[in-house]
Amino acid sequence: xxxxxxxxxxxxxxxxxxxxxxxxxxxxxxxxxxxxxxxxxxxxxxxxxxxxxxxxxxxxxxxxxxxxxxxxxxxxxxxxxxxxxxxxxxxxxxxxxxxxxxxxxxxxxxxxxxxxxxxxxxxxxxxxxxxxxxxxxxxxxxxxxxxxxxxxxxxxxxxxxxxxxxxxxxxxxxxxxxxxxxxxxxxxxxxxxxxxxxxxxxxxxxxxxxxxxxxxxxxxxxxxxxxxxxxxxxxxxxxxxxxxxxxxxxxxxxxxxxxxxxxxxxxxxxxxxxxxxxxxxxxxxxxxxxxxxxxxxxxxxxxxxxxxxxxxxxxxxxxxxxxxxxxxxxxxxxxxxxxxxxxxxxxxxxxxxxxxxxxxxxxxxxxxxxxxxxxxxxxxxxxxxxxxxxxxxxxxxxxx
Numbered sequence: 001x002x003x004x005x006x007x008x009x010x011x012x013x014x015x016x017x018x019x020x021x022x023x024x025x026x027x028x029x030x031x032x033x034x035x036x037x038x039x040x041x042x043x044x045x046x047x048x049x050x051x052x053x054x055x056x057x058x059x060x061x062x063x064x065x066x067x068x069x070x071x072x073x074x075x076x077x078x079x080x081x082x083x084x085x086x087x088x089x090x091x092x093x094x095x096x097x098x099x100x101x102x103x104x105x106x107x108x109x110x111x112x113x114x115x116x117x118x119x120x121x122x123x124x125x126x127x128x129x130x131x132x133x134x135x136x137x138x139x140x141x142x143x144x145x146x147x148x149x150x151x152x153x154x155x156x157x158x159x160x161x162x163x164x165x166x167x168x169x170x171x172x173x174x175x176x177x178x179x180x181x182x183x184x185x186x187x188x189x190x191x192x193x194x195x196x197x198x199x200x201x202x203x204x205x206x207x208x209x210x211x212x213x214x215x216x217x218x219x220x221x222x223x224x225x226x227x228x229x230x231x232x233x234x235x236x237x238x239x240x241x242x243x244x245x246x247x248x249x250x251x252x253x254x255x256x257x258x259x260x261x262x263x264x265x266x267x268x269x270x271x272x273x274x275x276x277x278x279x280x281x282x283x284x285x286x287x288x289x290x291x292x293x294x295x296x297x298x299x300x301x302x303x304x305x306x307x308x309x310x311x312x313x314x315x316x317x318x319x320x321x322x323x324x325x326x327x328x329x330x331x332x333x334x335x336x337x338x339x340x341x342x343x344x345x346x347x348x349x350x351x352x353x354x355x356x357x358x359x360x361x362x363x364x365x366x367x368x369x370x371x372x373x374x375x376x377x378x379x380x381x382x383x384x385x386x387x388x389x390x391x392x393x394x395x396x397x398x399x400x
Contacts, residue, residue: 004391007399009091010327011390013071016099017064018383023106024059025376031056032369046112050168054177055105060312061184062122062161063102068320069192070094070129070154072327077147080199081139085399090132097125101161112168119165123158126188130154145218146199149225150192157188179236185312186232193316194224194282196323201275202261204326208272209265217260223253224282231289240300244293251286258283270338274322274346281314281353288357304360314353317375321345321382332389333396341385348378 005011031052034041046055074091078084104118133151137144160183167177198221202214227250234243258280266272288307295302325342329335338346352374359367 004393006088006092008331009074009086009095010071010331012092012095013067013074013098014324014328015387015390016095016102017067017071018379018387020059020064020067020102021379022376022383024056024064025372025379028056029369029372029376032372036365036369038369044109046109046115049112050115050177054164054181055109057181058119058161058164058184059102059105061181061189062126062157063105065189065316065320066122066126066157067098067102068324069189070098070126072196072323073133073150073154073192074129075327075331076196076200077133077150078136080147081136081144083136083139086132091129094125094128094132097121097128101125116165116168119161119168123161123165126154126158126161130158145221146195149195149221153188153191153195156183156191160184160188182232182236186228186235189316190228190311191225193319194221194228197275197279197319198224198257200323201279204275205261205263205266205272208269209263212263215260217257220253220257220260224250227253227286240293240296242293244290247286247290247293251283251290254279254283254286270343271322271326271336274325274338274342275319277346277350278315278318278322281310281318285311285315304363306357306360309356309360310353313349313356313371313375317352317379318346318349321349321378325382325386328386328389331394332392333394333398334389339385341381345378345382348374348381352378 005015030039030042033039044052070091074086074094078086098121101118101120101122101124104114104121108115108118130151133147133154137147137151160180163172163176163180163183166172167174167180198216202216206212206214227246230246231243231250234240234246258276261279262276266276285307288303288310292303292307321342325338326336329337352371355367355371355374358364359371
């Protein structure tokens with residue numbers, strides 16, 4: 001098993017991400033249960049100095065999605081540049097740093113002094129991946145934009161974790177921690193997801209539908225990436241109203257891409273419908289952000305975290321199910337089809353997103369707990385079916 005797990009970047013990274021996801025959402029479900037009044041709170045020493053929501057944001061963005069991002073991009077990135085697979089020496093050190101950091105963040109719940117060194121470890125892991133991708137991007141290929149943007153996003157993610165670490169050391173104030181979390185979402189996770197979607201969704205659609213014309217307008221990706229960074233910057237400065245123009249432009253661009261990439265035959269292909277359906281949340285989420293900006297002068301906080309959860313749950317979590325399924329199936333030598341487990345995991349993620357958005361709009365304290373439970377069931381089912389493929393040899397006997 002150990003040799004097989006190290007045979008390709010996505011194997012170890014995805015397995016670590018699945019374990020992190022189950023632990024993180026199970027833990028957060030218990031926190032949501034406390035907020036809903038279902039049971040008494042547990043006094044975790046770390047939360048005396050760090051708000052639970054900040055810890056949750058770091059674990060989900062860097063500790064869960066970070067593993068999946070690194071696994072995917074280290075596996076697919078070299079192929080984008082027409083290169084062979086990376087040798088283990090190019091990704092195992094990064095995995096060790098990320099895994100050590102993730103473990104330390106969990107131990108910090110009872111040993112708070114571990115938080116800063118653990119975050120620095122994880123930051124170093126993302127930096128190593130960023131350097132690796134920068135080297136890949138320098139190799140001759142038809143285009144460098146996607147891989148170069150991914151490398152830059154990983155660098156911003158590493159910077160975000162470093163800022164959180166300096167806050168944990170009491171070197172910088174809470175503003176640095178908020179900036180760090182902002183960089184993790186708006187500078188790292190969302191840009192990577194947008195880059196991968198822009199690169200892969202038209203390709204996957206074209207490979208499944210004959211006669212499909214894959215279009216990847218570069219201006220649309222650049223605008224979305226600028227909008228992501230701009231949203232994060234304006235949000236960090238508290239300029240919610242002025243953020244509206246950025247959000248509206250991102251919404252219209254995302255909706256245009258949804259239309260541009262759509263084909264009437266997509267509903268007949270479950271795998272494609274999952275990917276297209278997940279991306280549709282981007283336009284909706286930014287429309288909610290734009291509406292929030294418009295209402296900010298009269299009713300601040302009217303939307304709560306609804307736009308954010310539309311983006312992270314509706315888009316990121318659902319897209320994770322679709323992209324990870326395709327990678328695991330394709331790199332295990334199995335047919336790339338959306339069987340029942342993946343199909344129901346996707347739809348349960350849609351229910352999760354709707355529950356979480358509704359909980360913010362309706363201020364219903366029980367709905368976040370139900371949403372976290374729904375997410376856990378959806379992803380748990382996915383893990384039960386797909387995780388064993390990560391340590392099993394390829395069915396077709398090929399390496400990787």
